[in-house]
Amino acid sequence: MPRIVISEFMDEAAIREGLAGFDVLYDPKLVDDPAALEAAAADADALIVRNRTQVRGALLNSATKLKCVGRLGVGLDNIDVEACRARGIAVFPATGANDVSVAEYVVGAAILLLRGAYASTAEVAAGAWPRNALSNGREISGKRLGLVGYGSIARETARRAAALGMSVAAHDPYLKPDDPAWRPDFGPVEPFALDDLVATSDVLSLHVPLTDGTRGMIDAAAISRMKPGAILINAARGGVVDEAAVAAALKSGALGGAALDVFDTEPLKGGAASVFAGCPNLVLTPHIAGVTAESNVRVSGVTAASVAKHLRSL
Numbered sequence: 542m543p544r545i546v547i548s549e550f551m552d553e554a555a556i557r558e559g560l561a562g563f564d565v566l567y568d569p570k571l572v573d574d575p576a577a578l579e580a581a582a583a584d585a586d587a588l589i590v591r592n593r594t595q596v597r598g599a600l601l602n603s604a605t606k607l608k609c610v611g612r613l614g615v616g617l618d619n620i621d622v623e624a625c626r627a628r629g630i631a632v633f634p635a636t637g638a639n640d641v642s643v644a645e646y647v648v649g650a651a652i653l654l655l656r657g658a659y660a661s662t663a664e665v666a667a668g669a670w671p672r673n674a675l676s677n678g679r680e681i682s683g684k685r686l687g688l689v690g691y692g693s694i695a696r697e698t699a700r701r702a703a704a705l706g707m708s709v710a711a712h713d714p715y716l717k718p719d720d721p722a723w724r725p726d727f728g729p730v731e732p733f734a735l736d737d738l739v740a741t742s743d744v745l746s747l748h749v750p751l752t753d754g755t756r757g758m759i760d761a762a763a764i765s766r767m768k769p770g771a772i773l774i775n776a777a778r779g780g781v782v783d784e785a786a787v788a789a790a791l792k793s794g795a796l797g798g799a800a801l802d803v804f805d806t807e808p809l810k811g812g813a814a815s816v817f818a819g820c821p822n823l824v825l826t827p828h829i830a831g832v833t834a835e836s837n838v839r840v841s842g843v844t845a846a847s848v849a850k851h852l853r854s855l
């Protein structure tokens with residue numbers, strides 16, 4: 542009976558129903574115990590991981606029977622895809638299954654950061670009335686959303702932003718100018734060069750994987766070209782954005798707000814965390830934009846189905 546090792550959290554109904562008939566080891570703590578994970582992987586026909594398990598090096602070497610990797614998400618930067626390809630190990634991302642969660646995170650963050658009024662709880666509860674200070678909040682309607690990368694998550698984000706009255710532009714060098722994705726049913730999404738998108742967006746949201754080409758893409762120079770008071774949202778991958786440059790731009794008032802869900806090092810440690818101390822209008826979240834109760838069910842179901850189908854086909 543093929544053995545499946547699951548090293549991070551997954552919807553348990555998807556395991557029961559989608560992986561019935563397989564020998565499943567489900568231990569979400571394995572990701573934090575490399576020796577136990579390598580030992581478990583030695584017998585594994587399939588591995589199912591989220592983004593913390595590093596499927597490379599020692600782990601891949603110990604997994605001599607491995608036939609496939611199920612990825613409970615879309616980013617593949619924690620998997621040595623080349624090494625898997627060379628060994629004939631199939632890799633299955635859960636493409637599309639968490640699009641809505643990320644899109645809602647981005648639009649929610651944009652509304653919250655443009656308005657700037659939701660951080661007054663402590664003051665109001667204490668009897669203060671900071672109404673004048675908060676009277677310059679901005680509407681999302683009429684603003685320009687710039688999407689860096691225009692894949693399926695960005696398209697769901699564009700649909701929601703357009704429904705709220707935003708105009709939408711995107712930069713995606715991999716998408717041909719005549720691709721129908723530029724003309725969705727809710728109105729056009731304008732293809733822009735990256736520099737133009739950065740310079741003209743009221744809300745700039747990142748939707749690219751972390752690659753050699755995207756690392757450091759939104760650095761201090763790019764941030765300095767953004768519109769005064771613009772909002773930056775990164776729910777893609779840490780490393781695409783220079784975190785210290787974001788913090789400096791928030792403190793100087795050049796940026797009007799930022800939401801960062803992903804970081805170069807997760808969790809933030811020591812110096813990296815202190816960079817953000819005292820930044821106004823900043824939302825930091827623990828790589829959760831794509832993870833909701835609903836998306837966990839979808840992502841787990843899709844992944845279980847891909848892995849089960851592959852193992853049964855052998």
Ligand SMILES: O=C(O)[C@H](O)COP(=O)(O)O
Nearest residue numbers: 591592613614615616831
């Ligand atoms: O790549 C993704 O889809 C996100 O990082 C979320 O994935 P995860 O929850 O599986 O890490």
